[in-house]
Structure formats: C-alpha cells, structure tokens
Amino acid sequence: MVRLITHNLLACHAKDCNTNNFPLAFKDAQLEIREAEFNPEFLKGFLPKIEWTALVDTARQLGDTSLPLEQPEMLDDEFLKNLHHVLLEIHVEEGSMTCPNCGHVYPISNGIPNMLLAEHEIG
Amino acid sequence: MPQFLFHFAQAHNDFRLPELESIAELLGISLSWPSEFEYRDTARPFMILGLDQEEHARLLARRCILIKAVYEFYAQGSTYEELHGSNRRNQTLWKRYVENTSFRFLVTSSQHKIPQMRQREVIESFAYMGFLGKIDMKNPEIILTCFEEYDDRHGTTRAKHEGDGQFREVFFGRLLEEGSARQLIAKFDVKKRAYFGNTSMEAEISLLMANQTQASPGKLIYDPFIGTGSMSYPTSHFGAFVIGSDIDGRQMRGKQKTPGVIRAANQYGTAARIIDLATFDITRNPWRCGELFDSIVTDPPYGVRAGAKRLGRKKELPDYKKDLCLQHTLNGRPDDQPYIPPTKPYELSHLAADLVLLARYLLKPNGRLVFFLPTVTDEYEEVDIHTMLCEGMEVIANSLQDFGSWGRRLVTIKKTTQGKYSPPTFEPTREETARIPAHRDFREKYFQGFKPKADET
Ligand SMILES: C[S@@+](CC[C@H](N)C(=O)[O-])C[C@H]1O[C@@H](n2cnc3c(N)ncnc32)[C@H](O)[C@@H]1O
Ligand SMILES: [Zn+2]
Numbered sequence A: 001m002v003r004l005i006t007h008n009l010l011a012c013h014a015k016d017c018n019t020n021n022f023p024l025a026f027k028d029a030q031l032e033i034r035e036a037e038f039n040p041e042f043l044k045g046f047l048p049k050i051e052w053t054a055l056v057d058t059a060r061q062l063g064d065t066s067l068p069l070e071q072p073e074m075l076d077d078e079f080l081k082n083l084h085h086v087l088l089e090i091h092v093e094e095g096s097m098t099c100p101n102c103g104h105v106y107p108i109s110n111g112i113p114n115m116l117l118a119e120h121e122i123g
Numbered sequence B: 001m002p003q004f005l006f007h008f009a010q011a012h013n014d015f016r017l018p019e020l021e022s023i024a025e026l027l028g029i030s031l032s033w034p035s036e037f038e039y040r041d042t043a044r045p046f047m048i049l050g051l052d053q054e055e056h057a058r059l060l061a062r063r064c065i066l067i068k069a070v071y072e073f074y075a076q077g078s079t080y081e082e083l084h085g086s087n088r089r090n091q092t093l094w095k096r097y098v099e100n101t102s103f104r105f106l107v108t109s110s111q112h113k114i115p116q117m118r119q120r121e122v123i124e125s126f127a128y129m130g131f132l133g134k135i136d137m138k139n140p141e142i143i144l145t146c147f148e149e150y151d152d153r154h155g156t157t158r159a160k161h162e163g164d165g166q167f168r169e170v171f172f173g174r175l176l177e178e179g180s181a182r183q184l185i186a187k188f189d190v191k192k193r194a195y196f197g198n199t200s201m202e203a204e205i206s207l208l209m210a211n212q213t214q215a216s217p218g219k220l221i222y223d224p225f226i227g228t229g230s231m232s233y234p235t236s237h238f239g240a241f242v243i244g245s246d247i248d249g250r251q252m253r254g255k256q257k258t259p260g261v262i263r264a265a266n267q268y269g270t271a272a273r274i275i276d277l278a279t280f281d282i283t284r285n286p287w288r289c290g291e292l293f294d295s296i297v298t299d300p301p302y303g304v305r306a307g308a309k310r311l312g313r314k315k316e317l318p319d320y321k322k323d324l325c326l327q328h329t330l331n332g333r334p335d336d337q338p339y340i341p342p343t344k345p346y347e348l349s350h351l352a353a354d355l356v357l358l359a360r361y362l363l364k365p366n367g368r369l370v371f372f373l374p375t376v377t378d379e380y381e382e383v384d385i386h387t388m389l390c391e392g393m394e395v396i397a398n399s400l401q402d403f404g405s406w407g408r409r410l411v412t413i414k415k416t417t418q419g420k421y422s423p424p425t426f427e428p429t430r431e432e433t434a435r436i437p438a439h440r441d442f443r444e445k446y447f448q449g450f451k452p453k454a455d456e457t
Helices: A040-049 A052-061 A077-089 B013-027 B054-063 B080-089 B091-097 B116-125 B181-187 B203-212 B232-237 B249-253 B260-267 B319-330 B348-362 B383-387 B442-447
Strands: A025-033 A090-098 A105-109 B003-008 B046-051 B067-077 B103-110 B142-149 B169-178 B220-223 B241-246 B274-279 B293-298 B309-311 B343-345 B363-375 B393-402 B407-415
Touching: A025 A052, A040 A077, A052 A077, A077 A090, B003 B054, B003 B169, B013 B054, B013 B203, B013 B393, B013 B407, B046 B054, B046 B169, B054 B067, B054 B169, B054 B181, B067 B080, B067 B091, B067 B181, B080 B091, B080 B116, B080 B169, B103 B116, B181 B203, B203 B232, B203 B293, B203 B363, B203 B407, B220 B232, B232 B241, B232 B260, B241 B249, B249 B260, B249 B274, B260 B274, B293 B348, B348 B363, B348 B393, B348 B407, B363 B383, B383 B393
Parallel strands: B103 B142, B220 B241, B220 B293, B241 B274, B293 B363
Antiparallel strands: A025 A090, A090 A105, B003 B046, B003 B067, B067 B169, B142 B169, B309 B343, B363 B407, B393 B407
C-alpha cells in the first residue's frame, strides 16, 4: 500500500482543482514488493477503468518498465502477469503524492495516504 | 423439484431469507420457497426449500452463516401418524438405503429435551421402513433425523420434559451436511482479533453483511467508513479485494507501525487482499471516476459511539482567523503531528441519502450497497428507507436487528441502472421531504432514552 491500482484511481480533489489534477506524482517513494494472488479475470475486468498512460509513466518512475506504452489488444499471459505485478504487488509505503496542477502534497505514512484537505481547500 | 429440510440457527431471524437469496444468487442456485405463509415464518427453526440438486443444499450450508444443517426432506406432520403417512408416500426417496446401508437414527427437538424412553419409542415407530443395514453410532453412511418442533418459550424455562410430545410439528429427513460457515463466527471473534476498537462490529453480523455483498474472488469491495475494518475481514476471507477509507486515520492504524487493519487481516491470512486504506472525508473524496466497485459495505457513523463528522466548521470564521489558520496550515509541521482539519457534525438522514447517491456513482451496474441504518423502533415506518432512495437504486433486503427500545436495519440496495451519473455534491441543503425520517436526530433520541420530549407529551 499505496498500490498502483489505487494510485490510478485517485485525483486531487482540492477546491477548484479540476483539470490536470491526475496522476499525482510520487515523491521520496519507499517501495516494498509483496506477492499478491494472480486473478486474470479481475485484471481483465479492471482494465477499462485504468488510465493507461498514467499507469505506465508511474510504473517507470518507480523503476518498473515491464508495461508497453500502448495498451495491447491481445491480453496474453505474460502481459497479464506484468500488469498484475505493477497494479497489485508494488507498494509505496512512505513518501508523498503531489498534485501536478495545484501542488497539494498528500503524505503517505506506513502505507496509508492522507487525502484529507485543509480548510482553505474545501469548497 | 427435490425438497430439502433446512435447520436454521435461532438468531437474527430477519436476516435469514436475505442471506439465502444472496448466496443462492451468487452461486447460481435456484431456490423455491414454501408456498404457504406459515412455512416461511422465520420465527420457526425449520424450512423446506426446493432445489435442483443435493449439491446445492451442501453449497448453501458451507456459506450461509445462519444454516445449522441441511437434510434431504422425507416427511412432515403435526402428528406422528401424519409424519409416517407422508414418509410412506415418499418411499422412493429412501428405498435405496434399505438394502445395505449403515445408519444412525436420531430423535431430537428444538427448544426441548425428549426423554430417552420416548426417543426409543419414536425410533421403533419407523420399523416399517425395514432398514437392513447395520446400526452404526460412530461412522454411519447415513444419519436419519426426526425433529420435533416446540414453540419458542421466550427464555422462560420449562420443567424437565414438561409438555413432552406437545410439539407443533415433526420433520424427518436424511442429514446431508452440517452448516460449516457457522464456525466462522468463532474464527472472526472480535476479542481474539489482533486489532479492534470500540466501533468494531460483532463477528456474526459482519459475516452476514459480507454475505449480503456476495463477496467472492475477483470482486472489489469498498468500505467508506472502515474504522477498525470489521467487515473487511470476512469479505476478504470470501476472496474479495477490499479498499477502505476513513476520515480518522487513527481508527485504521492503531498504535503500531503496521496499520491495525493489516495486522488483523494478517491473522486471517487475507492481508494481501486488503488493496489499500486511505484517510479522507467521504464528502470530499478523491475518487477519479465511478463504477469501480462490485459492492460497498459499511457501518456509517450514527452518532452513538462514533458521531458522523465532515470537514468544515459549524460557523464561518472571521477573515482574520481564516488567515491565521491558513498560515498555520501552510507552515511546515513535524511529521508525527499531521494537520487535523476542523470538522462539523453530519446529520444522519443527510448522510444516508448521500451514501445512496455515492453508491450509485461508485458501484458497477448490479452492484450492491449494504449498510446499517439505526432507527428508533416505535417511530420506524417503511417510508424511512424510501426517503433516501434515488432513481436506479432499489432496496432488495431490509433486516431488523432489534435491541428493544432501538434497533438497526441492515439495508441492501441494488444498483439496477446502467446509466451514467455524476458524483454527488454532498450539499447539506436539500429539499426537505414531507415526512421526517425516524432516524433524523437519532443521537439525541438515543441519549434521551427514546422518551418523547416533555413538551410533546
Ligand atoms: C461506526 S464507525 C465504523 C466502524 C467500523 N465498521 C469498524 O469495524 O470499526 C464509523 C466510522 O466513520 C468514520 N467517519 C465519520 N465521519 C466520516 C466522514 N465524513 N468520512 C469518512 N469517515 C467518517 C469514523 O471515523 C468511524 O471510524
Ligand atoms: Zn490539485
């Protein structure tokens, strides 16, 4: 935790921050790799929800280059295994996530991101 | 359709049929209910259900928390004469065991103890079945059980054997399987858990909630008020992936480095299925898009133990104070003292309606929202739940857990629409509905002991 599947679903939600507010950029990320159970049906079902470019870029920033820049049409086993690893097995335990638009910093401690907004950031 | 005799736990009766329906649907089992009302009465421990095959009864017994045992149904009657008549007519069902099957015969009852002498008499009255196999008390190939159903005594004790033989009805069948899911109640016992708190939900109810979500491998389930994670353990045990969030990170973390929810999940071997935990106010949530989850399961804060809060202030601050706050927020803070923003109360009836709107946005089509709604029993009317519904969200189950002067309802709502909806605005100002729901101001009523206010009497 924070896993990249979750990171791919979180956008900055500060007041009036509505464009260019995704993906949040990891900073000082401390990674841990933990095995998760492989479920190809889950991955296939989830694929339409993923922002592909954001996922690939983020994975590369964290040092994983196993995913192709273009989402493949054929979902073969090797691709699904790589996708599984990227989405579910890379955990960001410490560090922070910064909004590319407004610069809000969401800190991560012990694997839990603090997505709370400050008083001046809520509508 | 073959008939099966189900023996249910005498607990949470109102949850029984919704659980059966949810699990039957999950496993693709078609169920046929008894046609007469008196046999659908959940105050009774037995029910005869039609299923396509024996295997289906076994599968239900392995997953439904409220099933004690399932039997192949042979006979029933309000007297032994009727029972034997019905058993003779159903001979084709048990004929195959006559020739050469070891067996054991049990005569038992709910709510009552049958004297040994009469148990023997009853067994002898089945002599006409002519079973030739040997009687085996330890490892029989089949167990035949005859059940006498006595009326519930509501806690009053009857002298030993008093009223013996005055049963309401008697049932007879062959044991297929004891309900093994009931053992999970002990497995998930809160007191034996590595991490829990004063908001933790009791194991049996958490399991029933997990079954209402139809948790299974490959599903993604969300708890937006996850607290100490009580429902995440049974849902992940049943194979689902779980995401949780809470406005108060301390609830999920506890005092050690590894978050408490993860420590508890480790104990159950499901930590890898807890996908993530995050700290945020659900009314200010960072979800990038909707249609993410198969189910949402939650126990919203209803103000008795943990009141509902949301970011903001009860009263606006004057400008100079706002400025001070902003400076304070923007200046660096030591890591161990995260900024804790101010919060204001969140009225339960608003929260419930918001939760349904949020669920419509975040659930996939056919997804389920499973949550508790506290309610002041005397004032409750069916309309309460309907005041918080919106287009495309339908109540499919509503089970009361009765605590006497108050109760709470486990509500299951299904997203029946394929339509696309925008995220809810969580605006506190909404049109007041004609009837004020009974869960409005629940916290105040709870602390007044649910007595009408002096000026109202
Ligand atoms: C009844 S407790 C849930 C308990 C949980 N089922 C457990 O096992 O501990 C309600 C939770 O909602 C959280 N909460 C209250 N208001 C909230 C809000 N606006 N957004 C998110 N969480 C909130 C509280 O911090 C509390 O942990
Ligand atoms: Zn932003």
